[in-house]
Amino acid sequence: MGYFSVLFHNNDTIEIKDPPEISDSIKDLNIDQIIESITLYKQEYNLKPFFYFPLHDISLIKYRQEIMRDIENQDLFNALVSFAEGMIKVRKYLSNSNKYYYKLQKQRWLLDAAGLYCEYIQKLNGDLSEINLNSDGLNEFREYLKGYVTSSQFVSLVREIKNIQLNLSNVKYSLLIRDNTISVRNYSQEPNYQIEIEKTFAKFQQDSKKSYLYEFGYDNEMNHIEAAIIEYVSQIYPEVFNTLSSFSKAHQNFQDPTITIFDREIQFYISYLEYTRRFRKSGYHFCYPEMTREKNIFSKSCFDLALAKNLYNEKKRIIRNDFFLKDKER
16 A cells, blocks of 8 residues: 555545635634644644645545544543554654764664654554454554554564664773773673772762762763763774664665555544643534535534633633524535
8 A cells, every 4th residue: 555644535636725815704703823823833734735725526525524523532532542642753863863963873873763662653554453443444454553663664664763772782891981081891790880880889879869970861962072972882883883773874764654654644633632631621512524526504602612612711601592594505
């Protein structure tokens, strides 16, 4: 399966304007305010073009409604949110890999980003396999994801990542610090003098739990001394670090394009459900309108969502109304 979308149910080329064009009618109805509120905390996904894109195909509207109904299942909603949070971490790791200066640190961040990516992909695949899905869109994506996770390419990627991470975790070396000189040596089963020193001075230890040990900051960029140490360590373990280098060159773009699209598009649904949750808890009801080609339009006990948001912030309730329009009244 090639390109797949949970917003568009076929492979037709869709031109979505970015930035979107906002019509006067959208502004008159304050729908732009609603969209602004829904997307406020989802800026990295650039969702506004999706919300402003007009739909004229009734089958596509039903396609989206079915997906939204599925995602109202709390188990599925939680699984998708967990996946999204994982992809945010992956992007953070990739950002670190790109912005840091020292080559070996950049390579390690890329490796761990790929490892985290595979972990969350596998988790989502497992979660979806245990959830009943009714929509064509999510069923098709589940099949796509299952095929991707079981593909030889993905299985090989996971195996390669785990092997390199295991080999890196087994790297051991000794530091000899004398005056202003640091010597890096192969680890030769030397005793751990830290343990002996702690035993010797244990009787002088007071209640203070403050630690004076220096810890290398994984999340921080290495300084030139740390970078020099790791560079010498890589010379002691050339095979391990050569595989890290080869991985970095071969997997700069390890993310599957279809899953990347899904990660963004699924936020169209999640952002709406997250936004409306507070109104639902306050007793407001939301429905899935039935779309037809007829001119008649009606609604019972409806309310203005933009107004409801303003009144909600003021701890006031909105008055609901009914309406019915037909023929030329529309």
